[in-house]
Amino acid sequence: MTITDAPPATRPAKRRIVLSVLLWLLLAPGALWFLGRAFGLERGMLIMLFAGTPFVAAWTWIPFLIALVAKRWAAAAVAGLVAFGMAVCVLPRALPDFDKGPTEGVELRVLTANLLFSGADPAQIVQLVRDNDVAVLAVQEFTPRGEEALKAAGLTELLPYQQLAPEYGASGSGLYSRYPLTDPGSRRNDGGFQQAFGTIQPPGAAPVYLESVHPLAPAHPTMFAGWRTDLREQLPADAGRTPRILLGDFNATLDHRVLRELIDTGYRDAADAVGKGLVPSWPSRAGMNGLVTIDHVLVDERIGVRDVEVHDVTESDHRAVFASLTVPAAS
Template sequence: MTITEAPTEKRPARRRIVLSVFLWLLLTPGAIWFLGRAFGLERGMLIMLFAGTPYVAAWTLIPFLLALAARRWAAAAVAGLVALGMAVCVLPRAVPDFDKGPSEGVELRVLTANLLFSDADPNQIVQMVRDNDVAVLAVQEFTPRGEAALKAAGIDELLPHQQLAPEYGASGSGLYSRYPMLDQASRRNAGGFQQAFATIQPPGAAPVYLESVHPLAPAHPTMFAGWSTDIREQLPADENSTPRILLGDFNATLDHKVLRELIATGYRDAADTVGKGLVPSWPSRGGSNGLVTIDHVLVDERIGVRDVEVHDVTESDHRAVFASLTIPAAS
C-alpha cells in the first residue's frame, strides 16, 4: 500500500515559502533605492523620485521589522543593512553638526523666498524681514508686479540697496540689502532663469558674495539635462576668493548627487548644519508644511551658522528660509 503525504503537512511549508518570497519582494525596492541614492544614479524620473528619499528611508524599517518577526534571518540581515544605509544618508540632517563653522565674526541675517510668480503676500515678506532683522533678502519668481508690491509694502526703507531683475513668469530674480553693494549684476542661467548677485561688506566685516539661486526645475523630461547643468554651473566655493553665500530655490534636495557635489567644493548647507535639514520647504501652498527640502542657504566653510528657521508664506508654494550667519571680520 502506497502512503501519500497528507495535504495538511504541505500547507505550512507552502506558507513559509510564500512568506519568504513576500519579504524579499518587500525589501527589494528599498535596496534598489538605496543603491541608486548611494551611487548618485539620478537619471530621468528618478530625479524627482529621489527627493522623497527620507520617506523611503522610514519605510525600509517595515520589511526589516517584519523579517525579524517572521524569523527570516537572511532577509532581516539584508533589510537591516538597507535600513542602516538609508539612515546614514538621511538622519545626519536632523542632528546638529559639531562643527558649525566660525563663531567669531560679524552676524549676517539672510532670508530667501520663492514668490510664486509674485503672488506671495508682500506685506508678510516685509514683516519677516523686519521681525528677523534680515540684512539680505533673496527672491525668486520675481515679477515687475512683485517689485512694485514689495516697494509699496516698505521694503526700500529696510533694504535700500538692490539688484533686481524682475521678469514676467518664473524667471525673475532679486537681491535686497541693508548694506551698499560693492558690485552687482544678474546672470541668466542655462535654464533661462535670472540669478541676481552682489558683493556686500557690512560694517566691521570682510566682503561677502551672495547670489539668488534658481536652477531649472526637473518637472519634465525635456528639463532634466538643464536642471543638472544649472546646478553644476553654480559658483563653487573658492578658498582663494571672497566667501560666497548661495541662497534660493535650488529645485534639489541633499539626496541629489549634483547638489552634494556643489556643497563638496567647500560649502555647508545651513539647515543641515544646525540639524534642520529635514524641515520641508515645498510644496506648501495653503499653509501646509511641505513635503521636500529644495530651498537652501549654502555658505562658504569660512562662514559660521548660528540658526535656521523655515517660515510659511501666504500664497506661495514655497516656504521662506531664514539663516543667521557669522561672516569673517575685516582683517
C-alpha cells in the same frame, strides 16, 4: 489531490515560502533605492523621485521589522543593512553638526523666498524681514508687479540697496540689502532663469558675495538636462576668493548627487548644519507645510551657522528660509 487535501506538514511549508517571497519583494525596492542614492544614479524620472528619499528611508524599517518577527534571518540581515544605510544618508540632517563653522566674526541674517510669480503676500515678506532683522533678502520668481508691491509694502525702507532683475513669469530674481552692493549684476542660467548677485561688506566684516539661486526645475523630461547643467554651473566655493553664500530655490534636495557635489566644493548647507535639514519647504499650499526640502542657504565653510528657521508665506508654494550666520571679520 487538491490544495486543501495537502498533508498538514506541506501547508506550513508553503506559507513559509510565500512569506519569504513577500519579504524579499518588500525589501527589494528599498535596496534598489539605496544603491541609487548611494551611487548618485539620478536619471530621468528618478530625479524627482529621489526627492522623496527620507520617506523611503522610513519605509525600509518595515520589512526589517517584519523579517525579524518572522525569523527570516537572511532577509532581516539584508533589510537591516539597507535600513541602516538609508539612515546614514538621511538621519544626519536631523542632527546638529559638531562643526557649524566659525563662531567668531560678524553676524549676518539672510532670508530667501520664492514668491510664486510674485503672488506672495508682500506685507508678510516685509514683516519677516523686520521681525528677523534680515540684512539680505533673496527672491525668486520675481516680477515687475512684485517689485512694486514690495516697495509699496516698505521693503526698500528696510533694505535700500538692490540688484533686481524682475521678469514676467518665473524667471525673475532679486537681491535686497541693508548694505551697499558692489559689483552687482544678474546672470541668466541655461534654464532661462535670472540669478541676481552682488558683494556686501557689513560693518566690521570682510566682503561677502551673495547670489539668488534658481536652477531649472526637473518637472519634465525636456528639463532634466537643463536642471543638471544649471546646478553644475553654480559658483563653487573658492577658498582663495571672497566667501560666498548661495541662497534660493535650488530645485534639488540633499539626496541629489549634483547638489552634494556643489556643497563638496567647500560649502555647508545651513539647515543641515543645525539639524533642520529635513524641514520641508515645498510644496506649501492649502495648509500643507511641504514635503521636500529644495530651498537652501549654502555658505562657504569660512562662514558659521548660528540658526535656521523656515516660515510659511501666504500665496506662495514655497516656504521662506531664514539663516543667522557668522561671516569673517575684517582683517
